[in-house]
Amino acid sequence: VSRAEPLDLLDEAHSGSRVALARLLTIVESGGTRHRELVAAAYAVPPPYVLGLTGPPGAGKSTLVDGLIATGLEVGDRGGPLPEIAVVAIDPSSPFTGGAILGDRVRMQSHATDERVYIRSMATRGHLGGLSLAVPDATRVLGRVGFALVVVETVGVGQMEVDIASAADSTVVVLNPGWGDSMQANKAGLLEVADVFVVNKADRPLVRETRRDLEQMLDLGESRPWRPPIIETIATSATGVAALWAAVNDHRSHLEESGELATRRRRRTREGLIGVLAAESRARSRALAHGERFEAAVDAIAEGTIDPYRAADELLD
């Protein structure tokens, strides 16, 4: 394990060192003192644009990300082609970063050796707030070293995966034709976070029915200034990927022009601070749960001279 200082690593990563960048993201995963030093620097610069992708396993997210990377590097945004793009891949259900994520890297292999693309799978190795805090921290570190766009891809459809992917500026929900049957459990959650819908594998049956279902659900929902478009893609042949890229850029323009981007980011900042407060106070209470004062409190409760609630208050104060 490198003992290089986070600020030195930031300089090296900013100059293009992928080794330094990998170490920085390991620091994010690990939490601790160096993490604190790192986030102090990372949060001092504006965040990158974060694009979240979520949807059920096997929907084709990684292949779509592969296509989006190609389009982003070629077409880019209003500022022209993007010089580089980072991908953060998350599989919170896996205790290791292997499994599905290694599969992702294979599926994204057209960019595996492209030095303009940085792909990183993330796990928590000690970060006190888990992935829901580690991923935003990682995007800020990537922004700090110069990435203008970070794609966060989550594998799985639990609420946690959806929450992580939707802590993005624009969230793409990737479905397949006929998805509704297999996805009842978290349908509402997915629908609520979508800024853009993708019906991938659009060469399969039931595309029209799936589109109609989504349209109906959007009709039933609250009317909002932005109605999520539904983009049909066949990721394996890059069909529709340019349209998806354009839809994401449209959403971004909408957010910027309406002022909604600032509103969303402030809401995320609030939620992030609440998450850090909870994690920090959890860590503090754990630190109080041993040692002399703690054992004395246990004795006092056992003797009946204090109840556990007053004892906890005295330890916390």
Place this chain on the structure above:
Amino acid sequence: VSRAEPLDLLDEAHSGSRVALARLLTIVESGGTRHRELVAAAYAVPPPYVLGLTGPPGAGKSTLVDGLIATGLEVGDRGGPLPEIAVVAIDPSSPFTGGAILGDRVRMQSHATDERVYIRSMATRGHLGGLSLAVPDATRVLGRVGFALVVVETVGVGQMEVDIASAADSTVVVLNPGWGDSMQANKAGLLEVADVFVVNKADRPLVRETRRDLEQMLDLGESRPWRPPIIETIATSATGVAALWAAVNDHRSHLEESGELATRRRRRTREGLIGVLAAESRARSRALAHGERFEAAVDAIAEGTIDPYRAADELLD
């Protein structure tokens, strides 16, 4: 909702008022200021003996409890017949106290009108630590008003149900013949907490195999001073209930004579205090998550003048 003071209610409940006792347990469920006042009094006296019963739904726990109550009132412990017994029934999987619990009351109907028996189903209505703190508090309140024995029965086999039932002085795990097949998920958890095994519905096939399986598992486990006996019962005809009651009393004698009772209770006191610490600090961090100072911190993070971790520290300090 009564506004009577907890200490007055304790006096009334101690004099036999079931209405006052019900109000006290509602105060436990609800948390808040009156709960604090109540636990301060409840923890000042020694705890009652707590007997936990857990096992899969449909195993016959409530009918067994019914039989144990009858035996306890008749035979009692070394001090003679028990003048009264309390039962706390928990179904954490149910958002209401209805459903299975109402069924329990029906199954325990032979004592529904017996004034020596107090049966209460519990839910959390605001207690900051949830049922895993509310149930121990409830047993202490029952002890404070004079119950020498409290039976805690949990419905369901999740880890939470097992944890609640096993936060007892003696824990009875109720199974049925052939249980192994349906119970793989939490088998180890159930085995670990058992002080006494019951194979209920022992008039069904596979009793011998079930006993043999349990014996083998006990042989494989660590050798301990107390080997959990396996009692066969047919709760519906009270067959074996006297033997179960005797086994529980044996376990109690073992705990008392070996000094293990004090060790266990101290461990539970430690774990309880850790739980209260966590719940209290969670409540405190929630209280910090709004207001002027919090919004100023969000502003500062958004402006890049502070990171969320330092901001949380400043709010917590």
